[in-house]
Amino acid sequence: MTSTKKDPVLVVLQLAGGNDAMNTVVPHGNPRYYDHRKNVVVPQDQVLDLNGEVGFNPNMGPMKKLYDEGNLAVIQGVGYPTGSRSHFRSMDIWHTCEPTKVGDEGWLGRVIRDLDPQGENVLTGVNFGRGLPRALVTPGVPVASVGNLETYGVLTGIDDVDQRLKALDVFSKVYSPMIGTGPVMDYLAQTGLDALKGADILSAAPDMYSSSVEYGSDTVSQYMRNIVQTHLAGFGTRVLYTTAPFNSFDTHAGQMAAHTRLWSETSRAIGDFYDDLQEHNAGENVMLLVFTEFGRRVKDNGSGTDHGAGGHCFVIGDQVKGGLYGEYPSLEENKLDEGDLQFSTDFRSVYSTILEKWMGVDAKPIVNGEFEQLAFV
Amino acid sequence: MSDQDISLIAHLMRRAGFGAPLEELQARAAKGYDATVDELLDPESQPPMERDIMMRYKVDWLSQAGLEGQQEEWTYRMINSKRPLQEKIALFWHCVLVTGHAKCEYPKQQALELDMFRTVGMGSFHELLNGLAKDPAMVFYLDNCMSHAGAINENWGRELLELFSLGVGMDGDFNYSEDDVKAAARAFTGWTVTNSIPRYPYGKYDAKFMFDPRDHDTGEKTFLGETGNFNGQDIVDIIVKQPATARFVARHLYNFFVADEPQVPAWKDTPPNDAAAIKELEDEYFRSNYNISSMLNVLFKSDWFKAAKFAKVKSPAETVVGTLKLVGDFKFPRPGLDMMTMNIRFMGQDLLNPPTVEGWHTGREWIDSGTLVERINFTADQVGNVNHSGVKNIINRVGSLGPVLTADQLVDGCLENLGAYQISDVTRTQLVELAAAEGEIRTDSEGFPLRVATMLQSIVATTEYLFA
DSSP: OTTOOSOOEEEEEEOTTOOOSTTTEEOTTOHHHHHHOSSSOOOGGGSEESSSSOEEOTTOHHHHHHHHTTOEEEEEEEEOSSOOOOHHHHHHHHHHSOSSSOOSSOHHHHHHHHHOTTOOOTTSEEEESSSOOGGGOOTTOOOEEESOGGGOSSSTTOOSHHHHHHHHHHHHHHHGGGTTSOHHHHHHHHHHHHHHHHHHHHTTTGGGOOOSOOOOSSHHHHHHHHHHHHHHHTOOOOEEEEEOSTTTTOOSSSHHHHHHHHHHHHHHHHHHHHHHHHHTTOOTTEEEEEEOSOOBOSSOOSSSOOBOSOEEEEEESTTOOOEEESOOOOOOGGGSBTTBOOOOEEHHHHHHHIIIIIIOSOOHHHHTSOOOOOSOO | OOHHHHHHHHHHHHHHSSOOOHHHHHHHHHHOHHHHHHHHTOGGGSOOOOHHHHHHHOHHHHHOOSHHHHHHHHHHHHHHOSOHHHHHHHHHHHHHSOOOGGGOSSTHHHHHHHHHHHHHTTSBHHHHHHHHHTOHHHHHHTTGGGOBTTBOOOHHHHHHHHTSSSOSEETTEESOOHHHHHHHHHHTTTEEEOOOOOSTTTOOOOOOEEEOGGGOOOSOEEETTEEESOOHHHHHHHHHTSHHHHHHHHHHHHHHHTOOOOOGGGTTTSOOSSHHHHHHHHHHHHHTTSBHHHHHHHHHTSHHHHTOTTOSBOOHHHHHHHHHHHHTOOSSOOTTHHHHHHHHHHTTOOTTOOSSTTOOOOGGGGOOHHHHHHHHHHHHHHHTOTTSHHHHHHHHHHHTTOSEEOHHHHHHHHHHHTTSOOOOHHHHHHHHHHHHTTOOEETTSTTHHHHHHHHHHHHHTSSGGGBO
8 A cells, every 4th residue: 555645445345145156266177066066057168267276257257357467366265263144144244243242333334433533524434225234334433325326315305406405405404503402413413414415525426427438237337336436526435335235146046047147247347347447547546345245055956056155255456466365165075064165264354454454454453353464465 | 172182192193103194193182192092002992904905915925934025014014003002012022022034044933923022012021021932033043942951052041131121230230140141041941942944845834932851951040039940931930020120121111102211231320311200110010910001001191201202213113104104105005015115224224133132222323324314315205295195185284274374384284294293493494484485375376285295395304303
């Protein structure tokens, strides 16, 4: 990060549902892969090979390009001890860094508090999607949550522009005087004014943006575009977050078709995101982390895969040292944990590396402990 | 019937139910306040949900196999039940006696748990705790099936005391010791569930509670000062007669139905906001042999309840359900309720899937900059939709006040129709200015419905409307 003058920015894309690690970074050089996977399997001749042993899913062309250019790091076999196969619990653990108890602070909420302790910029953290993921929820930390950047705002249901402006004027005038009338009203009024201010600023972003990059029409693509728009607008946003909606990576059935579509869209969205930043010469201070809450079973169930363990993370950016990191989990029967891959890298190592080497903040209090630093930054 | 009566009935229906449109408030006010309380406390006097109609249109409600379907079914019940307090009490207990979808082998177990809250939730707390201890959803959620004679798992034993009955402490003192937790956990060894059947290929079956005497610690235990060869039943018997349990139930009822209290973790050291009210509820707890309905009867008929209008921040479930009831949507199962229900989650209350065993924090903690925007926009979108039958009724009623309205009349008419809302002078001044800005308010003019709708939207965006 010494080479960047601008403040470092972290973008997080969550692949909700549990992405199938084995069909994403395919261990095609290992015959055991083809023993375990009879139906839900990527043929060896289609794999986008990385090193003769593993390779990308054939639908990940744009990410392969980033890998070849040295701007994409694959961290293999990421997980945590005694994995939970519940989506909700596992996602919670990733979000709060509390594998043994239920935590009430999100790790990125803590990061935002570190970066902006007084909450001076209501847009230090911005989420794209409906409802805040727990990673961003920390008491007292304002985070804007945007369902659709083009239409984001307060009282957006009032169609008549003039009427809406009048209603918004009333809104700010009735919230302001509540401050000073007691702690609860202070808090509610401040939150209302923060939301209004954030919406006001954010709504300017799409108008300030133009690009030759044409994103796909899927939700992830649109949100990745919104993230670039927000970053380019220069609001001082440091943490941006979005989620592949509706647990879409939860491929219990019909995985071959679904996974093909998911990775075509996601890989394209990531490639477009990167190209868009390059076009605007704005990528040097941006790092993208892509993660999922768990991997899937080593053996398929005929048409899909059930909840398992051990996923891969991707880290992408100009300042990333591309390549393969961590150890691909063994596929030997006696090295599996109840039919699941054993993780080789703790997810908090990935977080710690990004926090210390990229964001420049002390990782220990955020991830609740000291973890090995990886070399991808 | 005075405005006072309407305002009081509106308050009662927001707390004992999910609010009601003005015509229902008027009808209830005509019957009288106490008679309305009596009816609410006797849900069996009103017809049950028409399950056959619900299931005909929504087969996924029948299977109860997933989280979203269950949330949708419950939302439909909350909107349409003729027994509003029964659904409200189920919501209350769900918020206190927490299980979560995140750790539930078979989602239907939570639906069965809710049914227990509906049927037992207004009866004896003693019976409710007995039911909870044997509820398969709870046994699994808090690992009691993993607790064995000689190798206890304290999770259920601890949360039963800390979060479901005694509470950590009161009046500055602890209510139980670590030894009590261990004794409780030992007494519940062998309280387990039948093995669950794998989901594939035949689908899931209900789990059943099972007592396994071979896995029960029969040794002597000392629990809260009493000694004996206790089993789980004995532990519950001892718990319910503790003053701390009376305090715990009373404070929870007060926080949910009357006014926002400090959050549960603060209860050991922070006294209740209204100690006299809590005392009345505690006394009724013992007098009525732990009967929740009797406590609610005292609560709803008390002066301190009647004086506590707008002393609570609405929960997301109350916000969404109350709004849909007001605008008259989803009186019948139709597509679209699933997405509507998601708004409760977006506002921070993922029903049946609370963030921790502590449930949700309430009061102002419902509101952050993300959830506030969701709340305001959802509510404003609904009350601003002039095609909703409930909104049409409001427009007609406000329109019937006269051929030409003053700005004050427009504001007051809207406030009354939203449930006799009270607002500060500052807010009133702004709203009146807004009402007057478009010139004369002719109720037969083409633009009148939109002016009412815009006024409703502006009111639901105020800080006052965050409260119930």
